[in-house]
Amino acid sequence: MKRLLSLSLSLLLLLPLMADEVEFRAQAPGKVVAGKPFQLTYTINQRARDLQAPEFTGFEYLAGPYTSQSSSTSFVNGHRTSTFTLTYTYTLLGNTPGDFTINPATITSDGQQYTSNGVRITVLPPDEQPTSSSTSKSISERPEASSTSSSDIFVRTIVNKTNVYEQEALQISYRLYVAGVDFAQMGNTLKLPEMTGFLKQEMELGNRQFELEHYNGRNYQAVTLFSYLLYPQHSGDIEIDAAQFEAILRVQTHQQVRSIFDDFFGTYENVSRALTAPAVTIHVKPLPSGKPAGFSGAVGQFTITPSISTTDIQANEAVTLSLNIRGTGNMKLIKTPAVDWPEGFEPYDPKVTNNFKPSNSGFTGNKSIEYLAIPRAAGDYTIPELSFSYFDIQEGKYKTLSTPAYTLHVRRAPGQTTDGEQVQTYTNVNKEDIKQLGSDIRYINTAEQPLIYTPEREPLSISTILLIDMLIFLLSMLVLLIGRKLIKDNADQMGRRYKRANKVAQKRLKTAQLLLNGDNQAFYAEIEKAAFSYLSDRLRIPTADMTKDNIADLLRQKAVPESLIKQVNEVLSTAEFARYAPTTGAEKQALYDATTQIINQLENQKI
Numbered sequence: 001m002k003r004l005l006s007l008s009l010s011l012l013l014l015l016p017l018m019a020d021e022v023e024f025r026a027q028a029p030g031k032v033v034a035g036k037p038f039q040l041t042y043t044i045n046q047r048a049r050d051l052q053a054p055e056f057t058g059f060e061y062l063a064g065p066y067t068s069q070s071s072s073t074s075f076v077n078g079h080r081t082s083t084f085t086l087t088y089t090y091t092l093l094g095n096t097p098g099d100f101t102i103n104p105a106t107i108t109s110d111g112q113q114y115t116s117n118g119v120r121i122t123v124l125p126p127d128e129q130p131t132s133s134s135t136s137k138s139i140s141e142r143p144e145a146s147s148t149s150s151s152d153i154f155v156r157t158i159v160n161k162t163n164v165y166e167q168e169a170l171q172i173s174y175r176l177y178v179a180g181v182d183f184a185q186m187g188n189t190l191k192l193p194e195m196t197g198f199l200k201q202e203m204e205l206g207n208r209q210f211e212l213e214h215y216n217g218r219n220y221q222a223v224t225l226f227s228y229l230l231y232p233q234h235s236g237d238i239e240i241d242a243a244q245f246e247a248i249l250r251v252q253t254h255q256q257v258r259s260i261f262d263d264f265f266g267t268y269e270n271v272s273r274a275l276t277a278p279a280v281t282i283h284v285k286p287l288p289s290g291k292p293a294g295f296s297g298a299v300g301q302f303t304i305t306p307s308i309s310t311t312d313i314q315a316n317e318a319v320t321l322s323l324n325i326r327g328t329g330n331m332k333l334i335k336t337p338a339v340d341w342p343e344g345f346e347p348y349d350p351k352v353t354n355n356f357k358p359s360n361s362g363f364t365g366n367k368s369i370e371y372l373a374i375p376r377a378a379g380d381y382t383i384p385e386l387s388f389s390y391f392d393i394q395e396g397k398y399k400t401l402s403t404p405a406y407t408l409h410v411r412r413a414p415g416q417t418t419d420g421e422q423v424q425t426y427t428n429v430n431k432e433d434i435k436q437l438g439s440d441i442r443y444i445n446t447a448e449q450p451l452i453y454t455p456e457r458e459p460l461s462i463s464t465i466l467l468i469d470m471l472i473f474l475l476s477m478l479v480l481l482i483g484r485k486l487i488k489d490n491a492d493q494m495g496r497r498y499k500r501a502n503k504v505a506q507k508r509l510k511t512a513q514l515l516l517n518g519d520n521q522a523f524y525a526e527i528e529k530a531a532f533s534y535l536s537d538r539l540r541i542p543t544a545d546m547t548k549d550n551i552a553d554l555l556r557q558k559a560v561p562e563s564l565i566k567q568v569n570e571v572l573s574t575a576e577f578a579r580y581a582p583t584t585g586a587e588k589q590a591l592y593d594a595t596t597q598i599i600n601q602l603e604n605q606k607i
């Protein structure tokens with residue numbers, strides 16, 4: 001009995017180990033240097049035997065496999081957890097630069113065979129020539145701060161392309177290279193360029209880690225410090241200024257070495273080293289002429305997918321038209337196409353959902369737009385096609401994508417006349433309703449009432465009558481003139497908006513000022529509305545027809561200086577682009593000041 005109990009307890013203790021899923025994995029560095037040994041390991045979380053390693057094609061076998069194993073048991077809140085790891089280690093050497101693949105290995109555990117993953121390894125060329133600051137130096141030979149060469153540690157400015165079109169995305173990165181020095185850490189970022197003339201989006205780099213990279217005949221440990229997605233806002237050569245960084249190096253101090261222990265346990269200190277990433281010039285080509293009528297600045301490669309909720313509907317019910325724009329490019333700057341709803345439809349503001357993320361080629365993903373409207377009268381209607389125009393980067397030409405026109409049959413709603421009026425009907429009137437209705441009607445006394453004597457008044461004189469008639473005539477003329485003016489003012493809505501443009505813009509700017517330390521999206525929305533509504537009212541064009549090209553052309557017609565037109569374009573683009581991007585308080589304040597300044601300048605221009 002005691003033996004049976006002991007066996008049962010052993011099985012219960014082994015049960016967590018038996019329940020674990022078997023994992024058999026191969027691991028090796030992704031990049032190695034030719035002529036330098038490295039280790040390839042195979043790890044399994046169960047007891048196993050008969051490891052069958054593949055042929056190490058492209059590599060020289062030096063030693064192995066060395067076997068090691070470890071196990072641990074822990075109790076947390078009464079729950080027992082056990083782990084076991086068995087590791088096989090090979091030492092290999094790559095002699096020929098290139099990309100190589102080590103095929104999967106197999107192993108047997110508990111009578112079942114398991115297969116590992118394959119491993120892909122890049123063998124980098126060795127350093128072309130030995131240098132005085134080699135990473136294999138002993139501690140006593142480590143360089144001092146004064147002997148550190150600019151080829152030992154530096155920052156590169158890397159751009160994926162230097163010749164682009166307006167609004168075409170490019171990526172700029174600042175990458176640190178270290179070899180032959182004892183690098184401690186990065187210090188302060190002394191200066192990052194403003195990148196004037198570009199809209200910028202900082203790219204998430206995640207967990208920054210050094211990796212081996214062969215550059216200019218030498219192998220370095222390299223890591224990307226910053227990376228940005230840039231959209232040029234005008235043509236011409238745009239220079240991005242140099243960036244400055246600070247690196248902290250660990251160097252040995254000057255002291256007399258008295259013994260081998262003093263040499264080994266020498267005194268070190270951290271020394272700051274300034275690093276400069278060079279400036280770079282981007283050549284920006286203007287977009288070619290012949291822009292389609294519906295072009296609003298979209299640059300990249302896109303597709304559109306339309307759909308409609310129904311084509312047979314009852315009056316006073318909602319219909320939804322959906323448009324999905326998918327692709328890669330300056331998706332943040334894509335304008336929402338306007339739907340020309342038939343007469344008798346009550347439209348609502350479209351719902352826009354952005355689902356895209358930055359990539360090397362720009363923002364990639366989709367922009368989903370839902371248009372909702374309610375038809376009020378029965379009949380057959382046509383929802384005209386929507387068009388979306390963009391400039392295709394790869395083919396170097398404009399393209400226009402169109403949706404089909406939808407025919408919508410609207411049935412008459414219950415109780416509705418042919419002209420859309422709703423007929424009021426009353427049914428199910430009971431006695432209680434009649435009694436209540438009767439209580440609402442007051443009793444009318446029909447008995448004869450005594451006459452009340454009213455003394456006779458003196459008749460008005462002719463002069464008094466004429467004076468009253470004259471006053472009535474003058475009052476009628478005054479009412480007529482005021483009425484005509486109101487009718488004229490109401491008819492001239494654009495004129496009223498023109499006069500109120502600055503007042504409305506200043507009101508929105510005050511709202512934006514209150515949001516400087518608040519929600520980014522709400523702040524940029526107010527800035528965008530202030531600028532767009534001001535320009536729409538002053539230039540007397542509907543908001544739906546406003547594009548940066550239209551705005552620039554109308555401002556030129558009003559003799560506005562080209563420098564001010566350029567500032568207007570940058571403010572509009574920045575407000576559109578930055579609404580969903582992480583920004584600092586300084587950037588928000590700069591945009592607020594710039595918007596206020598251009599509105600004041602346009603007021604002085606009396607556009």
